Amino acid sequence: MTGKTLVAENERLFFHVQEVIQGRRRFENAAQGVSRMILEKGVEKKIHAGRTVYDFTFFREGRKHLVGWYDEINDFVHFVKDAAEGGSAAELAFVLVGEPGNGKTFFVDYVCEKYRRFLARPENLKYTFKFIGLNEALGYDNKVAELYSLTFEDPMILAMNMFEDPNESKTMLSKVGFSDKDIETMYARQRRPLGASTEYLWFELMARFGGDVNKCLEHVQIVPVPMRESLGTVTGKYSAKDKITSSSVDLLGEESLQYLLLLPLKDPNKFDLQRGALARVAGSGISFWDEWFRNKKDLVQIALQVIQNRNIERDGFIWPIDVLIIATSNNDAFNQFVSDKDEAPIHDRCRICYVAHNTDYKLQMELTSFVVGSQKRTTILGEGMHQDPNLNYAVSVGVVLTRLLTSEKLTSVEMMKLAAGETAGEKGIKTLREVVDTANASPDVTKRWGQGGIGHRNLGKAIQILGAMHESNEGKCLFAKDVFKALERIILDYVPEAADRDKYLKDLKTARKLYREQVRTAIFNAYRDDPQAIRKDVMAYVNMVIGTDAENLGPDKLWKYKDPQTGEIKPLKIDTAYVDSVENRMGLSSNERRESFRNTIRKIYGQKVSVDPNYDFMDNQPLIKAVVDVRLDSDVAGAGSLIGVLANLTNEENMRIHNRMVGTMLKKLGYCLTCAKKTIEYFCEKDDES
Numbered sequence: 196m197t198g199k200t201l202v203a204e205n206e207r208l209f210f211h212v213q214e215v216i217q218g219r220r221r222f223e224n225a226a227q228g229v230s231r232m233i234l235e236k237g238v239e240k241k242i243h244a245g246r247t248v249y250d251f252t253f254f255r256e257g258r259k260h261l262v263g264w265y266d267e268i269n270d271f272v273h274f275v276k277d278a279a280e281g282g283s284a285a286e287l288a289f290v291l292v293g294e295p296g297n298g299k300t301f302f303v304d305y306v307c308e309k310y311r312r313f314l315a316r317p318e319n320l321k322y323t324f325k326f327i328g329l330n331e332a333l334g335y336d337n338k339v340a341e342l343y344s345l346t347f348e349d350p351m352i353l354a355m356n357m358f359e360d361p362n363e364s365k366t367m368l369s370k371v372g373f374s375d376k377d378i379e380t381m382y383a384r385q386r387r388p389l390g391a392s393t394e395y396l397w398f399e400l401m402a403r404f405g406g407d408v409n410k411c412l413e414h415v416q417i418v419p420v421p422m423r424e425s426l427g428t429v430t431g432k433y434s435a436k437d438k439i440t441s442s443s444v445d446l447l448g449e450e451s452l453q454y455l456l457l458l459p460l461k462d463p464n465k466f467d468l469q470r471g472a473l474a475r476v477a478g479s480g481i482s483f484w485d486e487w488f489r490n491k492k493d494l495v496q497i498a499l500q501v502i503q504n505r506n507i508e509r510d511g512f513i514w515p516i517d518v519l520i521i522a523t524s525n526n527d528a529f530n531q532f533v534s535d536k537d538e539a540p541i542h543d544r545c546r547i548c549y550v551a552h553n554t555d556y557k558l559q560m561e562l563t564s565f566v567v568g569s570q571k572r573t574t575i576l577g578e579g580m581h582q583d584p585n586l587n588y589a590v591s592v593g594v595v596l597t598r599l600l601t602s603e604k605l606t607s608v609e610m611m612k613l614a615a616g617e618t619a620g621e622k623g624i625k626t627l628r629e630v631v632d633t634a635n636a637s638p639d640v641t642k643r644w645g646q647g648g649i650g651h652r653n654l655g656k657a658i659q660i661l662g663a664m665h666e667s668n669e670g671k672c673l674f675a676k677d678v679f680k681a682l683e684r685i686i687l688d689y690v691p692e693a694a695d696r697d698k699y700l701k702d703l704k705t706a707r708k709l710y711r712e713q714v715r716t717a718i719f720n721a722y723r724d725d726p727q728a729i730r731k732d733v734m735a736y737v738n739m740v741i742g743t744d745a746e747n748l749g750p751d752k753l754w755k756y757k758d759p760q761t762g763e764i765k766p767l768k769i770d771t772a773y774v775d776s777v778e779n780r781m782g783l784s785s786n787e788r789r790e791s792f793r794n795t796i797r798k799i800y801g802q803k804v805s806v807d808p809n810y811d812f813m814d815n816q817p818l819i820k821a822v823v824d825v826r827l828d829s830d831v832a833g834a835g836s837l838i839g840v841l842a843n844l845t846n847e848e849n850m851r852i853h854n855r856m857v858g859t860m861l862k863k864l865g866y867c868l869t870c871a872k873k874t875i876e877y878f879c880e881k882d883d884e885s
């Protein structure tokens with residue numbers, strides 16, 4: 196073997212360096228990589244709950260993705276960007292603190308998973324190196340003739356540290372083709388010393404070959420960083436462990452008896468750093484510390500040191516590391532840790548990001564669909580299980596209401612609508628912002644916006660309870676109304692504070708009323724055999740209100756208007772009797788009150804329809820309710836008589852109407868026979884009437 200080249204041409208350090216110069220391989224640290232990965236997908240400006248927010252496309256990709264989280268994502272992206280640019284964030288860890296089950300772990304897992312896939316792309320592959328032929332060069336035992344860089348150092352780090360004098364290394368880099376400017380930037384942002392084990396071997400080789408770099412490099416082979424999730428390389432999750440067994444070894448590694456016997460005493464390769472979680476991600480990886488503050492205090496202290504110094508230290512040997520550290524913690528564990536005065540460094544070394552529960556019920560419906568609709572559900576006997584079309588709405592509204600604060604300025608329903616960007620009568624988004632800002636000024640994190648209520652994990656449990664119910668299995672359907680029983684169970688079993696339980700149970704009552712409104716609308720649509728019946732009637736009212744004001748209105752009360760959705764000119768006969776009865780139903784007794792309500796409708800029309808031509812006022816519950824009542828009066832002489840019809844099926848005509856409605860619900864509205872019948876039954880009961 197002596198005299199032969201052990202390393203293939205394309206595995207040599209200078210080949211790698213050339214590839215970097217040509218832009219075919221990358222030299223970037225963890226923060227730069229993550230930042231590039233996020234920003235290459237672009238960013239959109241959006242209005243959410245009355246504020247302009249940046250929406251990063253990266254977080255919205257794939258079937259299961261982040262929903263909402265506007266502030267938290269924005270904080271994270273800026274943190275990573277600052278670290279990438281060499282700002283103070285480079286010396287901090289990003290810590291997500293919040294209630295259990297609000298998506299913290301999912302967020303980090305999402306970023307890690309995508310980062311692995313990002314690095315697996317050929318143009319982004321990560322490289323490191325190993326020393327080979329050490330048996331020949333340094334007389335090492337055959338078992339240790341090949342040794343990897345213990346911290347997966349980038350080959351460029353070796354290139355930048357080849358000589359004890361940095362100027363010599365710079366000269367060498369400029370000789371192979373780097374511009375002076377590139378060299379300066381590289382040294383300023385990315386240079387770090389070699390790890391103790393690499394430095395030791397490199398300078399042993401230099402001594403052996405009398406400073407002949409090329410000879411030394413015959414013993415250095417460039418290899419891709421092994422990337423398998425199970426190995427915990429590149430991205431690694433360190434979960435808080437049982438208090439007795441966890442130790443610093445889990446993080447930092449320890450001396451290996453095996454290597455100790457084979458290596459010279461002073462060779463730092465005797466440390467098995469890969470036994471620890473950090474070394475495996477030290478080559479521009481992400482270290483994820485889940486439930487960090489549940490660890491023993493001394494372990495947290497070690498971690499804090501790692502954050503600040505960015506190195507692994509064992510017996511005085513030092514290995515600099517390049518890693519993006521993201522941690523999560525529940526409010527409880529975090530508050531307990533911080534309340535101890537000795538733990539002040541936490542705030543110095545961490546960028547704390549308080550994560551709120553999602554409070555936008557429309558976004559919640561998206562999240563809920565991940566839980567409810569992610570797999571095909573079956574009964575205990577393996578038969579397919581249907582989902583009531585109102586289920587998602589019922590459970591989403593139910594959990595979101597528990598997450599809202601009590602305020603004198605807004606009712607919970609007003610708050611819920613405003614948080615989802617809907618209208619809430621006279622109340623505007625400004626009032627909601629005031630409520631949020633006041634709450635967020637509280638030093639007690641648990642009192643802030645979105646820090647209470649039923650979390651996502653408990654929502655999942657509620658769906659499990661629903662799926663396990665006898666009724667669900669018998670009827671082969673998850674009936675929406677039953678989910679309230681399941682949520683009640685969750686509140687009784689999993690909410691420790693009595694005051695919270697009372698509030699949440701009250702919120703469920705409100706949710707049931709909202710669910711009942713949905714049912715009334717669905718029933719009327721079924722009665723009319725048209726899924727859009729109520730929507731059309733609501734829009735007819737709105738258009739009539741706008742038409743009464745129009746200048747081109749003739750004595751025939753025929754108004755021609757342009758449909759914002761289709762752009763077509765449509766004639767509309769203004770039916771003042773209809774407009775009057777809708778307003779009477781809403782209790783608008785005086786002319787002044789009528790006029791003021793109409794003005795609100797015109798104002799909303801002007802604001803909303805210009806932005807969204809499909810806006811249809813279907814978030815205006817009082818208006819919908821009034822329209823349904825008026826139509827029920829005119830079509831079937833009142834809700835009471837439709838209930839009379841549906842409750843008394845011995846009459847042949849009633850049976851005909853009932854069956855026709857069930858048919859519509861099955862064919863056009865997404866119900867199955869079970870939930871169609873149960874929904875009609877519920878409509879006939881007095882439960883949850885507001």
Ligand SMILES: [Zn+2]
Pocket residue numbers: 581582583671672673866867868869870871
């Ligand atoms: Zn069903």
